[in-house]
Amino acid sequence: MARSSSKDAQDLFRALWSAYAATPTNLKIIDLYVMFAVFTALIQVVYIALVGSFPFNSFLSGVLSCVGTAVLAVCLRIQVNKENKEFKDLAPERAFADFVLCNLVLHLVIMNFLG
Amino acid sequence: MSKLIFIFLFLAFIPLLCTSFTPERPSDRRVLVLLDDFAVKSSHSLFFNSLKSRGFDLHFHLADDPKIALQRYGQYLYDALILFSPTVERFGGSVDAAAILDFVDSGHDLIVAADTNASDLIREIATECGVDFDEDPAAMVVDHSGYAASATEGDHTLIASDDFIKSDVILGSKKIEAPILFQGIGHSLNPTNRLVLKALSASPSAFSANPKSKLTSPPSLTGSSISLVSVIQARNNARILVSGSLSMFSNRFFRSGVQKAGSPTKHEKSGNEQFFTELSKWVFHERGHLKALQLQHHKVGESSEPSIYRINDDLEFSVEIFEWSGTSWEPYVADDVQVQFYMMSPYVLKTLSTNGKGRYFTSFKVPDVYGVFQFKVEYEKLGYTSLSLSKQIPVRPFRHNEYERFIPAAYPYYGAAFSMMAGFFVFTAVHLYNK
Structure with missing residues (x-):
């Protein structure tokens, strides 16, 4: 029973992976970027648990910059995805311009809140 | 020529010599003494002479003299008042109980001696000072075990007490060896008045009753709750002495020998003279009078006083405290002077160290709270005049550019x-x- 379920899980992951392999490269790059941001946020959460919350504003700006980056990247991914019919009228160039503008605003706020 | 130069130098230094004396002298100078009759002046001359020899200017008057006045044109004529008139029903002139209490309220000192058959007036003044004499007019303090052994007295109303207040500043540093002779009425202290103190208490076996009649009901005052001599220091530092006996100031009691019943030692001289000399020094502010000068504070490493501190600044605080010795201001030395850094409640409470020359100092860190603070020195010690100093100082938070940049x-x-x-x-x- 246990053996068959682990085999099922393996089959599941293999099926997921093969399905994901069909994803266009530009979306894979965005996914990698999101993973990087989330991982950096996790490192900071572990750090504050170890060291204590003294420069709390710095912690907030560090984590929020990661979270904000991840959210904006996910938004971009939704908009540039060809299979998403909701944004079929929106040009991917326009979506990318929005992404860049939002990132500039985000990092401006983060820099002000960091120190 | 050298003589001329010397005279010139002397003249040049006269202003300096003058300013080197402090003008402030807290001791009393002019004392009004009110008597029932002038015989008291000679029968109590030892007490009065000890005051005169210490520089007091005594003005004797009969208590019902119509010319006596405590003040003229709003100025008090005297610094202190001695009431040796236990039986007076009404003072002469404009003086009454309210005038005497006003005299005390304006910071002047008072010695009241009552006696058996003390008048209502004297009782009223004493009651206002927190001292309640036994209401029975014929009552005296009787002590069947602590009486003074003598050949003539049989009713044990002449008692020898040695239960003094334990305070060097009130009774002087020299211990009073001989017991005090007392013959008069006892009083109790008003429990709601926390300024009044027993300077001389009766022994636990004493009681207050009419010695001539048989004791039918329990006496109202018994034991060591009976005070024989009480002292009060009011909040304005006026000092009051209330005694239940006029005769204990007399030459006869000052000079007589004393032997306490049941005690083998016979003293050649009673302790009355030393007791009242020392006590009158205290009452007339020749001792135990403090003054504070030079309340200063500054940041560590600086010398000028800032107008504002920042939170977490390190500061140094100092104040100078002197005690009047009767002739000059001497440095006051104690290890219990404290400073508070106060805003609604003390945030910092530190005991000051002293250099033995009157300067008290400490250093501390301003708390991590901003607002308007005060440096406060509230010093109240038994027998000493109270010191209440405060100096306001604001404390500000960090300015935006005073925070750490890279942590x-x-x-x-x-x-x-x-x-x-x-x-x-x-x-x-x-x-x-x-x-």
């Missing part, structure tokens, strides 16, 4: 924020060139 503990957060920015650039480049 080592925050470097991971800085790193995360900057790596997100770098990641954004790299991602942008990759995203654009991937197509």
Whole structure:
């Protein structure tokens, strides 16, 4: 029973992976970027648990910059995805311009809140 | 020629010599003594002479003299008042109980001696001072075990007491060896008045009753709750002495020998003279009078006083305290003077160290709270005049440019924020060139 379920899980992951392999490269790059941001946020959460919350504003700006980056990247991914019919009228160039503008605003706020 | 130069120098230094004396002399100078009759002046001359020899200017008057007045044109004529008139029903002139209490309220000193058959007036003044004499007019303090052994007295109303208040500043540093002779009425202290103190208490076996009649009901005052001599220091530092006996100031009691019943030692001289000399020094502010000068504070490493402190500043505080010795201001030495850094409640309470020359100092860190603070020295010690000093000082928070700029503990957060920015650039480049 246990053996068959682990085999099922393996089959599941293999099926997921093969399905994901069909994803266009530009979306894979965005996914990698999101993973990087989330991982950096996790490192900071572990750090504050170890060291204590003294420069709390710095912690907030560090984590929020990661979270904000991840959210904006996910938004971009939704908009540039060809299979998403909701944004079929929106040009991917326009979506990318929005992404860049939002990132500039985000990092401006983060820099002000960091120190 | 050299003589001329000397005279010239002397003249040049006269202003300096004059200012070297402090003008402030807290001791009393002019004392009004009110008597029932002038015989008291000679029968109590030892007490009066000891006051005169210490520089007091005594003005004797009969208590019902119509010419006596405590003040003229709103100015008090005297610094202190001695009431040796236990039986007076009404003072002469404009003086009455209210006038005497006003005299005390304006910071002047008072000695009241009552006796058997003390008048209502004297009782009223004593009651206002927190001292309640036994209401029975014929009552005296009787002590069947602590009486003074003598050939003539049989009713044990002449008692020998040695239960003094334990305070060097009130009774002097020299211990009073001989017991005190007392013959008069006892009083109790008003329990709601916390300023009044028993300077001389009766022994636990004493009681207050009419010695001539048989004791039918329990006496109202018994034991060591009976006070024989009480002292009061009011909040304005006026000092009052209330005694239940006029005769204990008399030459006869000052000179007579004393032997306490049941005690083998016979003293040649009673302790009355030393007791009242020392006590009158205290009452007339020749001892135990403090003054504070030079309340100063500054940041550590600076010398000028700032108009404002920042939170977490380190500061140094100092104050000078002197005690009047009767002739000059001497440095006051104690280890219990404290300063408070106060805003609604003391945030810092520190005991000051002293250099033995009157200067008290300490240093502390301003708390991490901003607002308007006060340096407060509230010093109340038994027998000493109270000191109440305060100096206001505001404390501000950090200015925006006084915070730390780069905190080592925050470097991971800085790193995360900057790596997100770098990641954004790299991602942008990759995203654009991937197509």
